[in-house]
Amino acid sequence: MLRYRRNWAAVALIIATTIITILFTKSADEDTGNPWVFYQDIELMENCRIEMLTIVADTIEVFSSTIGEGFLGGAVRELGISGGQYLVTCEVLMDSLGWTVQRTGDTLTAIYNRGELGELRAFPGNRRGFYRILFAEGSPCDWEYVPQERWIRQRAISCEISTTVWEALWDSAIPPDLTESGILITARDTSRAVGFVSELQHELTDRLFCYDIDFYYDVKVGDHLWLLVEENRYPIDGETGFRRILAAKYKFAHGGLAEAFPFFHKPEEAESAEIILDHYHRDGASLRTMFLKMPVPYGRISSGYSSARQHPVLGYTRAHRGIDYASPLGTEIYAVGDGTITLRGWSGGYGNMIRIRHANGYESGYGHMNGFASGHSVGSYVRQGEIIGYVGSTGLSTGPHVHFELKKGGSYVNPATEIMPPADPLEGTELDRFLFEMSVIEAQWSMLVGIDLPAPEVVAETETITEEQEE
Numbered sequence: 161m162l163r164y165r166r167n168w169a170a171v172a173l174i175i176a177t178t179i180i181t182i183l184f185t186k187s188a189d190e191d192t193g194n195p196w197v198f199y200q201d202i203e204l205m206e207n208c209r210i211e212m213l214t215i216v217a218d219t220i221e222v223f224s225s226t227i228g229e230g231f232l233g234g235a236v237r238e239l240g241i242s243g244g245q246y247l248v249t250c251e252v253l254m255d256s257l258g259w260t261v262q263r264t265g266d267t268l269t270a271i272y273n274r275g276e277l278g279e280l281r282a283f284p285g286n287r288r289g290f291y292r293i294l295f296a297e298g299s300p301c302d303w304e305y306v307p308q309e310r311w312i313r314q315r316a317i318s319c320e321i322s323t324t325v326w327e328a329l330w331d332s333a334i335p336p337d338l339t340e341s342g343i344l345i346t347a348r349d350t351s352r353a354v355g356f357v358s359e360l361q362h363e364l365t366d367r368l369f370c371y372d373i374d375f376y377y378d379v380k381v382g383d384h385l386w387l388l389v390e391e392n393r394y395p396i397d398g399e400t401g402f403r404r405i406l407a408a409k410y411k412f413a414h415g416g417l418a419e420a421f422p423f424f425h426k427p428e429e430a431e432s433a434e435i436i437l438d439h440y441h442r443d444g445a446s447l448r449t450m451f452l453k454m455p456v457p458y459g460r461i462s463s464g465y466s467s468a469r470q471h472p473v474l475g476y477t478r479a480h481r482g483i484d485y486a487s488p489l490g491t492e493i494y495a496v497g498d499g500t501i502t503l504r505g506w507s508g509g510y511g512n513m514i515r516i517r518h519a520n521g522y523e524s525g526y527g528h529m530n531g532f533a534s535g536h537s538v539g540s541y542v543r544q545g546e547i548i549g550y551v552g553s554t555g556l557s558t559g560p561h562v563h564f565e566l567k568k569g570g571s572y573v574n575p576a577t578e579i580m581p582p583a584d585p586l587e588g589t590e591l592d593r594f595l596f597e598m599s600v601i602e603a604q605w606s607m608l609v610g611i612d613l614p615a616p617e618v619v620a621e622t623e624t625i626t627e628e629q630e631e
């Protein structure tokens with residue numbers, strides 16, 4: 161045991177020396193202001209640490225086993241763990257760590273030091289992390305779930321549209337380290353690349369610029385797109401994934417420019433303390449309208465808003481103060497605007513229903529749901545476009561559809577003709593903070609891209625006006 165400690169002290173000393181060496185020998189031209197450099201340093205240090213460990217590895221032995229057909233016990237025995245140690249190890253994994261479901265392909269790793277079990281790691285194949293049990297003198301002394309380390313980095317993407325936005329993103333937006341090998345070899349690699357581009361395009365065309373750009377008619381060859389995105393980097397897997405778009409600029413070949421800048425804030429109406437990300441135009445106007453046009457991604461209007469019609473189930477004539485969208489069973493239903501859930505449950509003829517209270521005296525309702533999205537309850541604050549439930553046919557309903565209604569000041573309004581008001585712009589101190597942060601982001605972003613990004617032309621009106629006034 162003493163020898164064991166001395167080894168680790170030696171390793172710690174070597175690691176410390178390596179870190180100091182890296183930090184002080186880094187040449188000045190490596191420092192490009194690139195925020196990734198810091199992470200690259202960490203990776204370098206980690207590699208050094210692993211190398212150092214292999215130097216003292218003559219005292220350490222590592223055994224691995226794979227769980228076959230969900231049988232944990234066999235895999236634990238394969239690592240040389242037996243007797244009382246076997247029972248207590250399985251107990252810690254199952255009861256204390258709650259690792260109840262083992263799948264074929266999950267792996268276990270046991271680390272022995274001078275023949276004595278020091279650590280056991282269990283890697284579930286479907287999660288980015290592992291369970292760790294530390295042993296002292298043969299008995300488990302400490303255990304935990306270790307979530308896989310995740311780095312968040314920013315990356316600038318620049319692409320020219322030569323056919324479609326999808327093609328442009330496919331050619332220019334996929335991170336070079338999407339997969340461990342850096343190239344798309346397996347079917348899994350390709351599906352990860354498709355997933356990356358899909359998520360990116362969805363956020364760009366369906367959320368950020370859905371009100372500013374018609375991606376069907378407006379997009380032309382020669383348009384240029386700049387994005388500042390956040391990515392998740394999982395250093396153990398060596399993989400990178402899409403997180404979200406921070407900022408975007410879309411320059412039309414004919415000269416127009418659409419822009420989106422981020423603002424992190426805590427909305428006043430929300431009861432939770434969560435900081436949220438919203439996007440705004442350069443002047444602090446929201447990129448969004450207050451409500452989405454419809455609560456489902458696709459659907460046919462099967463029944464419009466009317467003050468009198470014959471009810472298909474009840475038979476008699478009754479007003480239909482909402483819009484019915486017929487959609488396949490199980491289609492996602494979105495909250496049409498930010499707000500707080502005020503009803504989430506059975507509501508007579510509406511079946512499973514959700515009502516959401518929005519700003520400015522608005523309320524939206526969604527009926528006949530098949531089920532609700534998990535994680536919400538009455539009082540939950542939901543964002544525009546967040547999934548709240550799924551299309552069904554509960555209550556008085558003749559087929560799968562969502563009954564969508566909108567109230568203002570307690571009275572029903574026709575969602576189709578009610579002008580969708582723009583979401584509130586930033587004002588006062590929030591606007592000041594946004595304008596300051598926008599200038600910082602734009603400067604950093606230009607530095608990453610290496611060019612001055614396009615900005616709206618400032619029109620010199622003053623002189624013209626003076627001349628006109630003189631005439």
Ligand SMILES: [Zn+2]
Pocket residue numbers: 463480482483484562563564
């Ligand atoms: Zn209806």
